[in-house]
Amino acid sequence: MSVVAADLLALDRAAQDLLFRAARTANTFTNEPVTDAQVAAIHDLVRYGPTALNGQPLRVLLLRSAQARARLLPHVAGGNRAKTQSAPLTAVLAADIDFHERLPELFPHRPQAKDWLTDRNQRAAQARFNAALQIGYLIVGVRAAGLAAGPMAGFDAAAVGQEFFPDGRHEVLLLLNIGRPGPDAWRDRLPRLPTDQVVWAL
Amino acid sequence: MSVVAADLLALDRAAQDLLFRAARTANTFTNEPVTDAQVAAIHDLVRYGPTALNGQPLRVLLLRSAQARARLLPHVAGGNRAKTQSAPLTAVLAADIDFHERLPELFPHRPQAKDWLTDRNQRAAQARFNAALQIGYLIVGVRAAGLAAGPMAGFDAAAVGQEFFPDGRHEVLLLLNIGRPGPDAWRDRLPRLPTDQVVWAL
Numbered sequence A, B: 001m002s003v004v005a006a007d008l009l010a011l012d013r014a015a016q017d018l019l020f021r022a023a024r025t026a027n028t029f030t031n032e033p034v035t036d037a038q039v040a041a042i043h044d045l046v047r048y049g050p051t052a053l054n055g056q057p058l059r060v061l062l063l064r065s066a067q068a069r070a071r072l073l074p075h076v077a078g079g080n081r082a083k084t085q086s087a088p089l090t091a092v093l094a095a096d097i098d099f100h101e102r103l104p105e106l107f108p109h110r111p112q113a114k115d116w117l118t119d120r121n122q123r124a125a126q127a128r129f130n131a132a133l134q135i136g137y138l139i140v141g142v143r144a145a146g147l148a149a150g151p152m153a154g155f156d157a158a159a160v161g162q163e164f165f166p167d168g169r170h171e172v173l174l175l176l177n178i179g180r181p182g183p184d185a186w187r188d189r190l191p192r193l194p195t196d197q198v199v200w201a202l
Helices: A003-007 A013-021 A036-046 A066-075 A078-086 A099-106 A111-117 A120-144 A157-164 B003-007 B013-021 B036-046 B066-075 B078-086 B099-106 B111-117 B120-144 B157-164
Strands: A058-063 A089-096 A148-152 A170-179 A199-201 B058-063 B089-096 B148-152 B170-179 B199-201
Touching (some): A003 B036, A013 B036, A036 B003, A036 B199, A066 A089, A099 A111, A120 B013, A199 B036, B058 B066, B058 B120, B066 B078, B066 B157, B078 B148, B078 B170, B089 B120, B089 B157, B099 B120, B111 B120, B120 B170, B157 B170
Antiparallel strands (some): A058 A089, A089 A170, A148 A170, B089 B170
């Protein structure tokens, strides 16, 4: 990374560091609580990120109580259990497959948009994809709050879905620990692919 | 949005506005070019965003030439065609389904990780999900460069894949126009779901 490239951005260096360059996936956390007000401030920022048809399918279930956390832990991969137990806050991130029901309100200039999504499989794919975009914004938002995010894919998503979303209309996508980084919160940064190997032009 | 909530974030207000609150999906663009140096600066920032197993499946094909753009247009929905034709830069965003081949280099402390992903369907789902996270980071990064992003889902993804990624190992996910917003670049902001309707606690 050259000095020149960072300076081509409008976002200042401190913010670049906060959100991307110095930010890291945390594996340990301090006991400092993450408040509802902090979560609301994060959500109020990232909810402006774009989604297809403005559908906003992401739903966030915060596991605050010890009882709720205990219901999650059996479904989490062994290597993720200790950090999930010790994080001040763990969020279950899910897509609402029936997000289209709210399109008449969210996409009011095309009231028929809801009817474009009657096929459940197609709708589920769209919900999954757009919720994932929103998870990208959310991870940035957690960092914008000065907190560390710890996304985890190592868990039984179907079992967590049955446990916390028995209605069957939500699909669990990711777990996210949130808090201040604790001791030895991360290893060395893993390598990132260089631009010329992933960005091409025609 | 109260003053208090925004002030709970570590990210300053100007950066909040640049990335989320004032940023909008642009539907028209000026002629000002988006340079390779700008794209490289954006990518150099957002490549630090986290992905599962550090797999980084997102691939970005920039359509710079008129010939390349002409190959795309027949596959784009009518309502998206004019803006795609006039944008200074259009990117085709795809997931590399065989991203796992690089895991020995990208996730070196678990050299066996590549072998966890021999099932193509499972790998495609993982590639799609993590590339979508990366698209979330990329949209934030385009805005960090002071540019407007115009994500578009209205196109024939299979046809665009056959046209630009005939190898069959890439799945096209989204188109992204990039540039400076032109005249009447957007309508009024569409409504966002309030926090208490999408974030719950247990």
